[in-house]
Amino acid sequence: MSVANTFEKVRAHARETALLSSISGLVEWDEQTHMPPAGAAWRAEQQAYLAGVIHRRSTAPELGDWLAELSAADESADPESDIGCVAREMTRVYHRLTKLPGELVEEVARVASQSHHAWAAARKADDFATFRPSLERMLELQRQRAAAFGYNGSPYDALLDEYEPGETGDSVGAALAALRDQLTPLVQQIVQSGVTAPSELTQRSFPVQQQVAFGKVAAAAVGFDFQAGSLDVTPHPFCGGAGPRDIRLTTRYNEHDFVDGFFSILHETGHGLYEQGLSEKWFGLPPGTAISLGIHESQSRMWENLVGRSRGFWQHFFAPLCAAFPTSMKGVDPDQWWFAINEAKPSLIRVDSDEATYNLHVVVRYELERAMIEGDLAVADLPGAWNEAYTRIVGATPANDAQGCLQDVHWSMGAFGYFPTYALGNLYAAQLFEQAESDLGDLGARFARGEFAPLLDWLRTKIHSVGQRVSAAQLVEQITGKPLSAEPLMAHLRTKFGGLYGL
Amino acid sequence: MSVANTFEKVRAHARETALLSSISGLVEWDEQTHMPPAGAAWRAEQQAYLAGVIHRRSTAPELGDWLAELSAADESADPESDIGCVAREMTRVYHRLTKLPGELVEEVARVASQSHHAWAAARKADDFATFRPSLERMLELQRQRAAAFGYNGSPYDALLDEYEPGETGDSVGAALAALRDQLTPLVQQIVQSGVTAPSELTQRSFPVQQQVAFGKVAAAAVGFDFQAGSLDVTPHPFCGGAGPRDIRLTTRYNEHDFVDGFFSILHETGHGLYEQGLSEKWFGLPPGTAISLGIHESQSRMWENLVGRSRGFWQHFFAPLCAAFPTSMKGVDPDQWWFAINEAKPSLIRVDSDEATYNLHVVVRYELERAMIEGDLAVADLPGAWNEAYTRIVGATPANDAQGCLQDVHWSMGAFGYFPTYALGNLYAAQLFEQAESDLGDLGARFARGEFAPLLDWLRTKIHSVGQRVSAAQLVEQITGKPLSAEPLMAHLRTKFGGLYGL
Structure with a gap:
């Protein structure tokens, strides 16, 4: 043979x-x-x-x-x-x-x-x-x-490997610890600044039909191909698929919460762009399959946060936004709008948290689940350990377990080692985006002109078309010349939130 | 064993x-x-x-x-x-x-x-x-x-049996010939009456969103269970399904054609009610499967025409219709509306034809396809035979083959013996409905009060729950005590269109 x-x-x-x-x-x-x-x-x-x-x-x-x-x-x-x-x-x-x-x-x-x-x-x-x-x-x-x-090494490695092949508890842990040690103080500074974002602006009336239309315009503008995909409504947004040229975005809408619907669309669009960029010829085989959950999340987070929450993006989309929602946007200052969609503050619920604090929610879960798997934390002691870690790392203390260690579904389903991929996605995204900007020049200026194709083409060439030919760690090192580090994400967060909160 | x-x-x-x-x-x-x-x-x-x-x-x-x-x-x-x-x-x-x-x-x-x-x-x-x-x-x-x-007998029997098990070309042919011999003169009388229906009323502006809402209300009112089904948009309406309690109605909308969208919904609802009424326990097995295409079509035609185009139905639904479309319905007379949705006239295209003339389109196809299968009509002679039959039976002469023998997809796909099931559906529907009215009393009066459950319960008991335990012919004979006949349908058409056109 x-x-x-x-x-x-x-x-x-x-x-x-x-x-x-x-x-x-x-x-x-x-x-x-x-x-x-x-x-x-x-x-x-x-x-x-x-x-x-x-x-x-x-x-x-x-x-x-x-x-x-x-x-x-x-x-x-x-x-x-x-x-x-x-x-x-x-x-x-x-x-x-x-x-x-x-x-x-x-x-x-x-x-x-x-x-x-x-x-x-x-x-x-x-x-x-x-x-x-x-x-x-x-x-x-x-x-x-x-x-x-x-x-x-640790039994945790064997579980993590299912979601992020090639990574270990120690390799992930080192990156998350570095992130934690710098991010917790930054969030404390934000709180101590006394500055508050005008989040009320995003909670005015944004009629659902116009949200749908505006979301589709934005998704198409950044490169999602609606000939080979669609956008529907669901209770818990996700990106699904029915074939190589059939990618299904989903989101949910709330008339009085522009942020939830719109950034869910951009997030799922990021996943969808990855799927649409995979090799059609190799569909279903490793050369046409996403590398890992973490790399997938890096694409969703990049389009949601590094693109969608950037100042350049809103320099381009502010006028269309005002046209789509003339009543609620009347007289709104562009800088105030940008601050409103970038509010940062310690909170208790991961899925409602913001770009700055999100990763701290993940760090807590990683530390606790690894301790449980390795036998260093008894399940009986979880609620107390959770509340202590939230207070210390996130800067917020749960009033009860429903808002504490019972908030996520993952552990009940047996998904241990899954949470870190959320934070890895943010770390990968920042490090890759930093390299893209180094290769392509000022991306914010391009976004302000509505130019999203250069970044997408870069991602297509460097990441999407590669499939599983390399591991996540290899990919990051190949593209950026450096191993994964917390620095690019911290630099991004410091610059952005330092500016917004006058730190 | x-x-x-x-x-x-x-x-x-x-x-x-x-x-x-x-x-x-x-x-x-x-x-x-x-x-x-x-x-x-x-x-x-x-x-x-x-x-x-x-x-x-x-x-x-x-x-x-x-x-x-x-x-x-x-x-x-x-x-x-x-x-x-x-x-x-x-x-x-x-x-x-x-x-x-x-x-x-x-x-x-x-x-x-x-x-x-x-x-x-x-x-x-x-x-x-x-x-x-x-x-x-x-x-x-x-x-x-x-x-x-x-x-x-005839090779046609073997093909017909695929769609209408137990029927033969001769058994179907006898019913269709009887229908043709009475219906062609009735349609001629309608034409000669000189009366015209105010069809313009149904072509005013009926905004799609309100059509969707009104259609759902009507489908639910006649008994379709939206907990176990849905209504979506498609180019060519059909009733599909994904499981015993998951029946998918589809329709299309045109702002300036109320009739097409609404009666497609009622038609597919009729199919859907049959599917929802089949035994869940026997799903996928003969006791939980529809008898034949003809019996399926009898359910869709009954709800579309015998219920949905009845005077009683519109005595109940006229007020909601006016409320849903206040601009277009302003000042419209209920009797004129009822006439408008019941316009009858000879035409060339089967799928656009009306309750009275529809069956003549089917008769033409049955006669021609049987002659082709039995070798009595060469394909080369089809266009001429088609035009001759349309002139003689329908009372309209095609100007070209696109509007003539090329209008339907069926023969190209190899579906010979399928067309008769459309007319059988109308014949079954009328004969069964006549019996239902005999068993339940004046159904029109019930419809006028919004009471559709008695008819649906009757269909559930007599037809839906039976599955394939009997053949179509046995079902009709068991329920009505008579073999299939053209009389109930002709009696219904004569009464209705005789009244509308003053014959």
Whole structure:
């Protein structure tokens, strides 16, 4: 059997799996956007069926044999070659999927479902005690998963690797600690400045129909191709997809909260631009797949914050905004508007937090979840540890557990090692954006002229078209010449918020 | 192996196929409603993949063995029992699918795709000659399909049976001939009356947003459950579905054509009410499946015409209509409005025709397609035969083939025997509605009070919940005590249009 033959078998197999995955993607998108309520029970059966077929295909013994053949072949020696990339990345996923005993997979699914319900009830009743046994059981199962995957340093590494391949608790931890040590004092300075942003401006009446139209104009202006994508309404915004040229953005609208709807659109547009920029030829295979959750988040955060919350962006979009919402925008000063959408202040809820404080919410979760996985923090002690960490790191103290350690769904579902990818996204974004500006010149001036294509083209060439040929760490180092660091993000935040709050 | 065991195997097998079919249904619905244009190529691959999996499951040899066991069992002696119904109907479909040689199936698919393009181009250019070779080839393939299925009388029977199981060319032909012989003179009388309907009333400004809202109110009022269904926009209205409690209505809107949008909604609502009334327990199996295309169409036509175009319906809905469209409805007389939505006149295009003349369009197609399949009409002679039949039966003469024999897509796709189900739907609807009125009393008076539940409950009990336990002919005879006849429809049309046109 020649390598070319084996490679073709792998390619055809992966493409058929991609057909199924993209169908599952459409089914999921529909569930969150258009499915009538009574359709839920049958929908769950459809999704379970598709998940089962996809899992069986992804763990098929013949696939493992082909991948072993590929990995042994000379052609895979270059890890960035097509064969090298396919062999390495598909083998990684194949091993992850086949290393777990079937009983453990089923037990995790069973406990996740039960634990999710327990969490929702506990949050509603602000009663951590009723959630505690479920979380303890889930934690134990996640340790078993880590053991099954295998690891060198910490079991946390094995879990993190699922979301951010190649990273470890220590590598991520170093970046987050550096961020924390500089960001916590900056946020304290913001509080002590006594300055407040005119956030009332964004809470006037912004009729939903005009928000939809304005959001689409902005998404298209930065480069999202609506011939190969769409924008719909959902309770929890996400970017889904049904095929290589079929990317589904979603958002939600609130007439009296311009920020939530609009920046959700820009955030999901960032994800969508990445998806639209992946190689269509390699759709569903590693050379046409996003590198990691962190790199994906770097694209959403870049377009949401570094572009969408920049002064240049609003120099271009302020006039169209006033035209779209003439009543609410009447007499509003552009600088005041820009300050309003860039309000920064310590708060308790991660999903409502701002560009400056967001990462501190993530740092708290990273430190606590790693301590729990490594056995240094008992679940029983989580509420106290959470409140202490929030007070110390974020600068805000939860009044109860519902607004504290019960606010996020992730742990109840067994997602340990996921939170750091949110902050990694911001770190990657700032470091990559700094390099883009160094390569392309003053991007703010370009945004002010409505020129977003240079940045998008740069991202297409440097990141989107690369697929999984390199790891996240390699990508950052290749593009910027430096390993990941907290400095670019801190420099950006210091300049921006230093100016806004007169620090 | 016990019968119960075998039955359970068949049930589980069919339910898994139903999961796939319902996923395919969602994928198809999305393609017609929300898919961005560039998604089409990948979507075609998704649909072909699903169709292939479904076909392989539906023709699996083990399924044939199980069905043979079931059919031989005592429990299947009662054809209306669960086992009897499943054995009979699934065996029928299994034989249809397995009797066709694989090469013929592929050749038909290939020619259908090519023929569809040839038809579209020919219609656009009004050039029948360029379509003629494709149609000749398709006709030959359909004769081969009929031969593979087998038949007693005419090859047309074997094709018709696909859409209206149990009916034959002769049984359908007798009903259509009776209809033609009475309806053609009635339409001539309408023309000769010199009376014209005030159709201008329905072409004023009816803003789309209000059409959507009004249509939903009407669909919900007649009983469509929006907890288990939805209404979206599409170029060619249809009723789709993604599961037993997930029925997707679609329509289109034109600000200056109230009739097209609104009656499309009621038509698709009729289909949707049937789907929502099928047994959830038996979803995807014959006891939970619609009997035939004709019976399905009887439900859509009943709600569109016998309910939605009745005087009682508008006695109830005229005030809400005026409230929804105050400008255009200002000063409109209710009787004039009712006449406007019931305009009848000979026309050339089937899909734009009215309640009275619609069936004559179908009669022409039935007579011509049967003659072609039986070898009594050469494809080369179709345009002339079409124009002659339109003049004689409909009372209108096409000026060209684009408005004549090239107007419909069906034959290009190989659908011979499909057209009669449209007229059968109207015949079934009238005969069933006559019986419902006999059982329930004056339905028009109920509609005027907004009472639609009695009719829907009657349909649920007598038709929807029956599934495929009986054939269409048996259903009509069981419910009405009479075989299918043209009399109820003719009586309805004579009364209604006799009144409107003063005949």
